Amino acid sequence: xxxxxxxxxxxxxxxxxxxxxxxxxxxxxxxxxxxxxxxxxxxxxxxxxxxxxxxxxxxxxxxxxxxxxxxxxxxxxxxxxxxxxxxxxxxxxxxxxxxxxxxxxxxxxxxxxxxxxxxxxxxxxxxxxxxxxxxxxxxxxxxxxxxxxxxxxxxxxxxxxxxxxxxxxxxxxxxxxxxxxxxxxxxxxxxxxxxxxxxxxxxxxxxxxxxxxxxxxxxxxxxxxxxxxxxxxxxxxxxxxxxxxxxxx
Amino acid sequence: xxxxxxxxxxxxxxxxxxxxxxxxxxxxxxxxxxxxxxxxxxxxxxxxxxxxxxxxxxxxxxxxxxxxxxxxxxxxxxxxxxxxxxxxxxxxxxxxxxxxxxxxxxxxxxxxxxxxxxxxxxxxxxxxxxxxxxxxxxxxxxxxxxxxxxxxxxxxxxxxxxxxxxxxxxxxxxxxxxxxxxxxxxxxxxxxxxxxxxxxxxxxxxxxxxxxxxxxxxxxxxxxxxxxxxxxxxxxxxxxxxxxxxxxxxxxxxxxxxxxxxxxxxxxxxxxxxxxxxxxxxxxxxxxxxxxxxxxxxxxxxxxxxxxxxxxxxxxx
Numbered sequence: 001x002x003x004x005x006x007x008x009x010x011x012x013x014x015x016x017x018x019x020x021x022x023x024x025x026x027x028x029x030x031x032x033x034x035x036x037x038x039x040x041x042x043x044x045x046x047x048x049x050x051x052x053x054x055x056x057x058x059x060x061x062x063x064x065x066x067x068x069x070x071x072x073x074x075x076x077x078x079x080x081x082x083x084x085x086x087x088x089x090x091x092x093x094x095x096x097x098x099x100x101x102x103x104x105x106x107x108x109x110x111x112x113x114x115x116x117x118x119x120x121x122x123x124x125x126x127x128x129x130x131x132x133x134x135x136x137x138x139x140x141x142x143x144x145x146x147x148x149x150x151x152x153x154x155x156x157x158x159x160x161x162x163x164x165x166x167x168x169x170x171x172x173x174x175x176x177x178x179x180x181x182x183x184x185x186x187x188x189x190x191x192x193x194x195x196x197x198x199x200x201x202x203x204x205x206x207x208x209x210x211x212x213x214x215x216x217x218x219x220x221x222x223x224x225x226x227x228x229x230x231x232x233x234x235x236x237x238x239x240x241x242x243x244x245x246x247x248x249x
Numbered sequence: 250x251x252x253x254x255x256x257x258x259x260x261x262x263x264x265x266x267x268x269x270x271x272x273x274x275x276x277x278x279x280x281x282x283x284x285x286x287x288x289x290x291x292x293x294x295x296x297x298x299x300x301x302x303x304x305x306x307x308x309x310x311x312x313x314x315x316x317x318x319x320x321x322x323x324x325x326x327x328x329x330x331x332x333x334x335x336x337x338x339x340x341x342x343x344x345x346x347x348x349x350x351x352x353x354x355x356x357x358x359x360x361x362x363x364x365x366x367x368x369x370x371x372x373x374x375x376x377x378x379x380x381x382x383x384x385x386x387x388x389x390x391x392x393x394x395x396x397x398x399x400x401x402x403x404x405x406x407x408x409x410x411x412x413x414x415x416x417x418x419x420x421x422x423x424x425x426x427x428x429x430x431x432x433x434x435x436x437x438x439x440x441x442x443x444x445x446x447x448x449x450x451x452x453x454x455x456x457x458x459x460x461x462x463x464x465x466x467x468x469x470x471x472x473x474x475x476x477x478x479x480x481x482x483x484x485x486x487x488x489x490x491x492x493x494x495x496x497x498x499x500x501x502x503x504x505x506x507x508x509x510x511x512x513x514x515x516x517x518x519x520x521x522x523x524x525x526x527x528x529x530x531x532x533x534x535x536x537x538x539x540x541x542x543x544x545x546x547x548x549x550x551x552x553x554x555x556x557x558x559x560x561x562x563x564x565x566x
Contacts, residue, residue, distance in 0.1 A: 011377070013512070013513065014512075016380070016512065017377045017380050017381060019380075019381050026377060026381055038494075093358045094349070094358070094359070095352065095353065095356070095357070095358040095359070098353060117494070118494060120377070120378065120493065120513075121376065121377060122376055123361065123362065123375065123376055123377070123378070123493070124359070124361045125345045125349075125361055125362075126349035126352070126359050126361060127349075128349075129319065129345075129346065129347070129348075129349035129350050129353070130349045130350070130352065130353035130359075131353075132319075132320075132350060133323060133349070133350035133351075133352075133353035133354050134353050136422065137424070138320050138422070138424035138425040139319060139320070139346075139350070139425075141319075141342075141345070141346050142342060142346075144487070154428070157342075158342070158487045158488075159342040159343075159430075159488075160341050160342045160343070160441070160488060160496065161430065161432040161433070161488060162430070162431045162432045162433045162486060162487070162488045163430070163431045163486075163487070164427075164429070164430045164431075165428040165429045165430075165431075166318070166425055166426060166427055166428055167425065167426040167428055168424065168425045168426075169424045169425070172424075177494070178477070178481075178494060179480070179481060179487065213358070214357070214358035214387060214388050214389045215358050215360060215385050215386070215387050215388070215389075216385065216386040216387075216388060217383055217384075217385050218371065218384040218385065218386055219383070219384045220376070220381050220382070220383045220384075221381065221382050221384070222380075222381065222382075223375070223379060223380065223381070223382050226519065226524075226538050226540075229524070229536075229538075229539045229540040229541055229542060230540070230541060230542070231531075231536070231541075231542045231543070231544060232541050232542065232543050234543070234545075234553075235543065235545070235550055235553040235554050235557055236553075236557055238525065238541055238543050238554070238557075239554070239557040239558065239561070241541050242502070242523070242525070242541070243561065246502070246523045246540065246541075248445070248501050248502040248522070248523050249445075249469060249502065249558070249561070
């Protein structure tokens with residue numbers, strides 16, 4: 001079997017973002033970037049399935065500017081076999097990204113596509129589900145346990161009420177939760193080897209898709225700041241403040 | 250044209266966040282229609298018909314929709330949406346799961362997790378874990394929208410009498426199967442709607458020590474939350490996680506115990522009305538959002554806190 005795993009390069013999860021003064025977005029110059037955290041889980045799970053012998057090939061794809069290749073190289077360094085970089089320099093909404101991924105799926109014919117459940121920059125939580133709808137494949141979102149069978153996947157999903165177990169026929173889309181696994185670090189020799197692995201490069205413009213964004217970002221603002229609080233000396237003072245000042249207990 | 254809201258329920262009862270979503274839907278367009286897709290869900294339809302903001306209830310009663318599998322539900326919603334300009338649902342694991350499938354089927358770019366309706370095509374939504382608010386305008390003819398429930402008040406439940414219309418099921422792909430759901434049962438209020446939330450983090454050091462949190466929660470009639478670190482460490486189950494990839498809560502009082510306050514956790518709780526932080530590290534980022542910070546060892550502070558609460562006889566329920 002074959003897995004296509006999608007990775008996105010985003011502002012690192014530890015960075016405190018800064019909103020631009022003109023309201024046009026957030027500062028990205030000289031800001032640390034890395035792979036979207038749940039995408040690392042998607043790569044890890046794909047590689048584990050390959051190591052189990054059930055999957056023969058893992059292809060990592062990223063869509064974006066040239067530096068998106070860093071996220072592909074990282075996936076190659078931990079065990080993916082081949083990379084595909086689809087170059088596009090402007091922001092593309094999840095709908096457009098799903099259209100690009102569909103084109104690649106039609107060409108690569110994977111049995112499964114793994115993605116992170118959500119990107120931590122635009123927080124949309126859409127791409128996997130949209131791709132599933134476009135391909136008319138079933139989906140397993142927010143997956144925290146993956147069991148690959150002959151013609152299906154049994155998946156445990158994290159939902160608001162607790163856990164849900166479903167079975168989806170292959171081919172299928174899997175979006176990964178952070179608790180699915182513990183992503184490994186790439187060793188230095190593997191990072192070197194990854195540089196020799198094949199990386200196909202395509203231009204999004206050549207795919208014949210309408211990627212016009214439908215949503216206009218009018219402005220980006222800082223959220224209202226909380227007013228500074230106080231430190232209390234002890235538990236008795238805390239309870240007294242909650243009761244008499246905040247009046248919440 | 251009207252707005253179509255997809256109700257979340259368990260086939261016998263409406264889930265509370267649907268009420269918040271109804272309020273948001275009514276701010277987009279006054280003519281709110283609600284789809285109830287489920288199996289044996291008559292009671293849910295009646296419950297929704299009595300909500301004054303709801304003008305019409307569409308019921309599709311079929312085994313196909315019993316477990317809201319998105320492969321089955323999305324084609325039904327997409328078909329009904331022909332008559333609507335807006336299709337909305339809650340931005341929780343229910344709405345997040347099926348709505349993008351509807352949007353893709355309609356070739357529409359979804360607007361996720363809105364916290365404010367500026368006009369029928371312009372909305373405010375948080376990005377970067379709530380560290381920025383984006384005002385966005387949708388240029389699609391039809392709009393698929395998910396709503397952050399805690400940003401809208403729940404709709405009034407009684408006094409309405411909307412018409413209930415039965416609709417037919419659509420063909421399903423038979424590509425997915427529901428096996429089981431393991432819900433965490435609790436006597437405590439639901440995390441998403443509780444007036445008070447007491448949350449524990451890695452500082453609790455073990456699952457057993459969450460008893461200290463539970464005791465306070467029981468005393469205050471509060472829900473129990475947790476940081477991702479505490480869930481990852483296995484101290485408590487995933488449905489308690491508050492944060493960017495967990496639940497967003499906006500209680501009157503949020504008490505963070507042994508939680509350092511990573512950006513991702515703050516994303517889920519910093520809109521709370523009053524925030525209390527108890528942490529032994531005085532430099533922990535959680536103190537930057539706390540109205541009342543107590544720098545103390547939680548293993549000493551929590552028993553004291555419980556003892557002080559026991560002295561009060563006026564705790565609000």
